[in-house]
Amino acid sequence: MSETDELEQRIKTKEAKIVVIGLGYVGLPQAVMFANAGFQVMGIDICEARVSAVNAKCWPLDPQEPELPAMMQEVAHLGKLRATSDFGACHDADVVIVAVPTPVDESRQPDFSALVDALTNTCSYLSSSVLIAIESTLAPGTMSDLAAMFGEPSFHLAYCPERVTPGALAHNLRQVPRVIGADSEAAILAMALYSQVCKASLYVTDPLSAEICKCAENAYRDVQLAFANELALVCEDLGADVWQVRQLINTCPWRYVLRPGPGVGGACIPKDPWLLMSGLSIEADLLTAARATNDWMPHHVADLTLEALREAKALVGGAIVVILGVAYKENTSDMRNSPALAMMERLIKAGCDVRFYDPFVDGYNGDLLTALAGADAAVICAGHDDFYGIDWQEVGQVMRHKVLVDARNVAWPAPREFVYRGLGHGK
Ligand code: SAJ
Numbered sequence: 445m446s447e448t449d450e451l452e453q454r455i456k457t458k459e460a461k462i463v464v465i466g467l468g469y470v471g472l473p474q475a476v477m478f479a480n481a482g483f484q485v486m487g488i489d490i491c492e493a494r495v496s497a498v499n500a501k502c503w504p505l506d507p508q509e510p511e512l513p514a515m516m517q518e519v520a521h522l523g524k525l526r527a528t529s530d531f532g533a534c535h536d537a538d539v540v541i542v543a544v545p546t547p548v549d550e551s552r553q554p555d556f557s558a559l560v561d562a563l564t565n566t567c568s569y570l571s572s573s574v575l576i577a578i579e580s581t582l583a584p585g586t587m588s589d590l591a592a593m594f595g596e597p598s599f600h601l602a603y604c605p606e607r608v609t610p611g612a613l614a615h616n617l618r619q620v621p622r623v624i625g626a627d628s629e630a631a632i633l634a635m636a637l638y639s640q641v642c643k644a645s646l647y648v649t650d651p652l653s654a655e656i657c658k659c660a661e662n663a664y665r666d667v668q669l670a671f672a673n674e675l676a677l678v679c680e681d682l683g684a685d686v687w688q689v690r691q692l693i694n695t696c697p698w699r700y701v702l703r704p705g706p707g708v709g710g711a712c713i714p715k716d717p718w719l720l721m722s723g724l725s726i727e728a729d730l731l732t733a734a735r736a737t738n739d740w741m742p743h744h745v746a747d748l749t750l751e752a753l754r755e756a757k758a759l760v761g762g763a764i765v766v767i768l769g770v771a772y773k774e775n776t777s778d779m780r781n782s783p784a785l786a787m788m789e790r791l792i793k794a795g796c797d798v799r800f801y802d803p804f805v806d807g808y809n810g811d812l813l814t815a816l817a818g819a820d821a822a823v824i825c826a827g828h829d830d831f832y833g834i835d836w837q838e839v840g841q842v843m844r845h846k847v848l849v850d851a852r853n854v855a856w857p858a859p860r861e862f863v864y865r866g867l868g869h870g871k
Contacts, residue, residue, distance in 0.1 A: 447573035460538035471543030473613040479519035487527040498527035511614040531565040587651035602626035602634035605658035625654020659720035670734035676704035676868030686868030706851035707741040707783025709772025742783040746790035748865040758845040761795035769826025777804040821847035
């Protein structure tokens with residue numbers, strides 16, 4: 445039996461030892477799911493606090509996440525999952541899954557330093573035939589570069605991009621089809637591995653197609669979001685209600701317009717179009733324009749706020765503006781690339797005193813009425829469930845000026861006595 449056949453056998457019988465590099469939103473759920481499937485899993489992270497949390501069986505990500513906190517406690521209790529910051533733990537690995545951040549830098553170029561460091565540290569310990577499965581989102585052509593840098597004969601490199609969304613991580617890993625970008629033997633090994641957790645279809649292709657697929661599926665969503673946002677701007681300009689127009693469009697069975705919003709946050713959508721474009725020799729005008737539209741939205745909502753403050757005869761300089769929802773989207777504590785941050789900057793530049801309130805984010809939660817006492821404007825930036833039940837008449841009594849800017853159509857129809865601006869609601 446060849447080394448590769450033996451490795452495939454060990455994967456199928458779950459005797460293979462799995463090491464997961466990077467215990468974040470992608471790596472930790474994957475580590476827990478493989479441990480839960482019966483594998484011995486060692487997680488490696490450079491953040492000691494993350495390592496300690498996992499070994500203390502304390503779920504370090506969003507506490508709202510279903511299934512995984514309890515599952516992690518169980519597999520850690522059974523000794524199937526441990527964590528360390530020592531890459532030496534890779535010495536007896538059969539499978540290495542790499543799930544470290546692959547951001548873009550200020551000039552929107554890929555910054556793969558964490559990925560190269562992880563692979564450099566890992567490969568120095570690896571011995572026999574090993575499958576290295578990369579889950580981090582890659583710019584097209586990266587796997588070819590990595591093969592040249594790390595593709596020892598006994599290493600089998602596969603690209604298996606993650607398709608997880610916070611709030612449904614376990615379900616995604618079990619039920620969402622996955623793409624595997626790998627050549628022959630690595631593809632067979634990756635299929636054997638991921639079929640132990642993923643019960644949906646696994647689609648094998650070449651690494652380049654898989655890299656383009658992952659970046660493009662998020663770039664596609666970015667364009668869809670830009671369309672919804674530009675439609676909101678069009679409706680404001682024409683004096684229409686985008687939420688009604690959107691609803692009417694979506695009565696067409698083969699159309700679905702996403703919801704307009706104050707911008708596009710999160711770790712994936714704002715970044716992946718730039719990864720897709722990073723190696724191009726042509727201009728991808730549509731993708732660039734979509735990014736510009738989505739990045740404009742927080743500024744547009746800030747301008748709506750300034751306009752409403754003036755209408756309410758509130759002094760903009762020193763106006764207290766409370767942004768409701770600093771998380772990047774509804775019902776999560778995740779603030780990564782939140783549109784609220786760009787909105788805050790624009791309002792501060794205009795002289796406002798900007799504060800945050802978010803029931804999901806430590807440091808910004810507490811009592812809503814206290815948070816809004818004396819405020820001149822409230823701006824709804826995330827569509828948290830809690831915000832749909834706000835009693836605006838009660839809130840209005842504690843505010844200094846009754847200005848409400850609604851970027852998520854949460855408080856429509858406009859509460860009485862308020863100067864209201866709703867994204868996509870033309871005057
Ligand atoms: N947003 C809107 N209107 C919408 C939907 C989203 O303004 O109708 C905003 C959100 O508020 C947020 C941003 O867009 O600021 C991104 O939200 P998202 O729903 O796309 O969620 P993400 O960032 O968690 O994206 C992930 C992606 N998953 C992966 O990269 C594996 C994306 O591919 C998924 O489509 C998305 O989850 C999802 O569908 O939940």
